[in-house]
Amino acid sequence: MRWLPLVLLAGCGVSEPGLSVHVTLQVGAPLSAQAASLAIEEVELVPCAVARPWWQALSPVSTAFAHGVEAANATPRRRVSPVLLDLTVAEAQDVAHFAPPPGALCAVKLTFAPSTADARAQGTTLFLEQPSVRQVSTKRYVVTKAFEARALDEGARELEFSLRLEAGQGADGDETLRVMLGTLAL
Amino acid sequence: MWRLLLVLTVGVSSLAAACPTCSCANPALTAMGAEQPFEGRLRFASTFRAWSQTDGTAEVDLAQVRELRLDLTASWTPLKRFTVLLNVPLQARERTDVSLAKERGFGPGEIDLSTRFLLVGAEGMRPRHLLNLVVNARLPTAPTLRDASGKAFEVDAQLGAGAFVPAAGLSWSAFLGDQWSTFVSLVGDVPLEGRYGLRLGPGVQLIGAAQFQPWSWLGLRAGLDARSEAMSFVRGVASPALSGLLLQALADVVVSPVSRLMLTAGARVPFLDTRPGPVSATPVFLLSVVVDV
Numbered sequence: 273m274r275w276l277p278l279v280l281l282a283g284c285g286v287s288e289p290g291l292s293v294h295v296t297l298q299v300g301a302p303l304s305a306q307a308a309s310l311a312i313e314e315v316e317l318v319p320c321a322v323a324r325p326w327w328q329a330l331s332p333v334s335t336a337f338a339h340g341v342e343a344a345n346a347t348p349r350r351r352v353s354p355v356l357l358d359l360t361v362a363e364a365q366d367v368a369h370f371a372p373p374p375g376a377l378c379a380v381k382l383t384f385a386p387s388t389a390d391a392r393a394q395g396t397t398l399f400l401e402q403p404s405v406r407q408v409s410t411k412r413y414v415v416t417k418a419f420e421a422r423a424l425d426e427g428a429r430e431l432e433f434s435l436r437l438e439a440g441q442g443a444d445g446d447e448t449l450r451v452m453l454g455t456l457a458l
Numbered sequence: 459m460w461r462l463l464l465v466l467t468v469g470v471s472s473l474a475a476a477c478p479t480c481s482c483a484n485p486a487l488t489a490m491g492a493e494q495p496f497e498g499r500l501r502f503a504s505t506f507r508a509w510s511q512t513d514g515t516a517e518v519d520l521a522q523v524r525e526l527r528l529d530l531t532a533s534w535t536p537l538k539r540f541t542v543l544l545n546v547p548l549q550a551r552e553r554t555d556v557s558l559a560k561e562r563g564f565g566p567g568e569i570d571l572s573t574r575f576l577l578v579g580a581e582g583m584r585p586r587h588l589l590n591l592v593v594n595a596r597l598p599t600a601p602t603l604r605d606a607s608g609k610a611f612e613v614d615a616q617l618g619a620g621a622f623v624p625a626a627g628l629s630w631s632a633f634l635g636d637q638w639s640t641f642v643s644l645v646g647d648v649p650l651e652g653r654y655g656l657r658l659g660p661g662v663q664l665i666g667a668a669q670f671q672p673w674s675w676l677g678l679r680a681g682l683d684a685r686s687e688a689m690s691f692v693r694g695v696a697s698p699a700l701s702g703l704l705l706q707a708l709a710d711v712v713v714s715p716v717s718r719l720m721l722t723a724g725a726r727v728p729f730l731d732t733r734p735g736p737v738s739a740t741p742v743f744l745l746s747v748v749v750d751v
Contacts, residue, residue, distance in 0.1 A: 282565065282601055283563060283564060283565020283566060283600070283601040283603055283617065284563070284564055284565060284603070285561065285562065285563040285564075285603035285604055285605055285611055285615075286561075286562050286563075286605060286606070287559070287560065287561045287562070287605035287606070287609075287611070288559065288560040288561075288562075289559055290555060290556075290557030290558040290559025290560070291557045291558055291559075292557070347517070347518050348517070348518065348519075348556055348557060349517075371555075371556075371557035371559065372556075372557055373516075373517045373520070373556045373557060373558075374558060375517070426558065429558075
């Protein structure tokens with residue numbers, strides 16, 4: 273009780289973490305190569321479609337969208353932070369952390385595109401260097417992995433999505449990339 | 459028995475002479491700052507307010523701030539033309555961001571030290587008009603709130619901008635008979651740079667209210683509370699989101715159950731907001747107790 277005046281003078285603060293979503297990716301059968309990397313430029317959590325209430329459907333006034341925010345291309349459900357995955361390690365690798373608004377999620381959308389994050393990848397989407405062969409691809413792929421609706425709200429404050437990709441190899445870089453992304457699973 | 463009667467009579471007379479209405483012959487139930495000053499007048503008030511504000515875009519950067527605030531105020535008139543007022547707020551504030559992360563803070567807010575110089579109305583027992591020059595300083599007394607890890611809270615979760623804010627203006631009270639009174643105050647402020655490099659834009663606040671007292675113990679007050687704020691800057695970069703004009707209707711019920719005590723319940727209801735935001739403010743509800751000593 274005698275500390276009360278001190279607390280009143282000093283003030284006190286407490287914080288409570290919000291909702292969070294963690295996306296990881298694990299490489300199955302990692303490659304034994306000098307260097308092998310896969311670039312992810314964007315990760316997006318796709319909310320489930322929500323039916324508009326009937327009174328909004330009747331409204332002649334349409335919903336306004338924040339164009340400035342869209343142009344900036346970053347929202348709490350979309351990360352535009354480039355990640356370079358190492359295809360030679362078997363451990364799960366961090367892809368993105370989100371602090372999104374509440375609402376059910378129905379898919380994860382990944383954009384594989386030429387790396388802007390790391391000079392080692394030399395501006396490629398796929399970079400594979402082995403003693404006898406070098407494969408590169410600069411193609412861009414957008415892969416959406418849908419799943420059953422997962423609630424994210426006061427009751428379920430944390431979600432984790434673990435993706436898995438099999439590291440195969442094709443005749444050239446473009447085919448290798450296509451083969452690998454074909455195996456992407458949640 | 460006569461001695462006792464004499465003591466009681468003297469006691470009651472001195473009590474009556476000390477009552478604010480008797481000392482200034484003005485029956486108006488006045489808010490802090492609107493009262494008729496007389497030498498030695500001492501008033502204390504505590505005002506409880508509740509409000510909330512939402513700004514940002516839904517599902518993108520929406521944040522809600524809610525606050526409960528208790529202002530402890532003392533006003534003293536050492537000379538008839540000079541009144542000094544001290545206001546110490548205690549605040550409990552909660553900020554919830556778009557991901558439902560919360561920052562909760564409690565502590566002292568920013569202390570206001572205000573002086574009033576009576577320009578018109580010092581003459582006579584019951585002047586019809588009082589015109590005051592008001593000079594005010596808001597002090598950056600709110601501590602920077604942090605969580606358990608030492609991370610400082612967001613700027614709007616803090617209990618104040620952490621800036622020195624000088625202000626000056628005029629206030630005018632008019633007393634029309636026993637039943638009607640009005641109060642108008644126009645004060646401009648120029649905040650200096652505060653916490654996180656935020657410099658709030660210069661602002662002007664106009665409060666105008668009329669009060670009707672059907673009985674000496676009951677007042678009904680209605681009016682306008684307007685604030686216009688110029689562009690704010692964060693580390694020199696313009697931040698227009700919360701600059702603009704906010705108009706609120708004010709309505710208070712004032713009750714004085716005994717001569718030195720005044721209770722007020724009221725609301726400030728926003729009806730025009732030109733701040734580009736997106737921002738929306740809820741009505742402010744207040745309860746106040748004023749005691750004349």
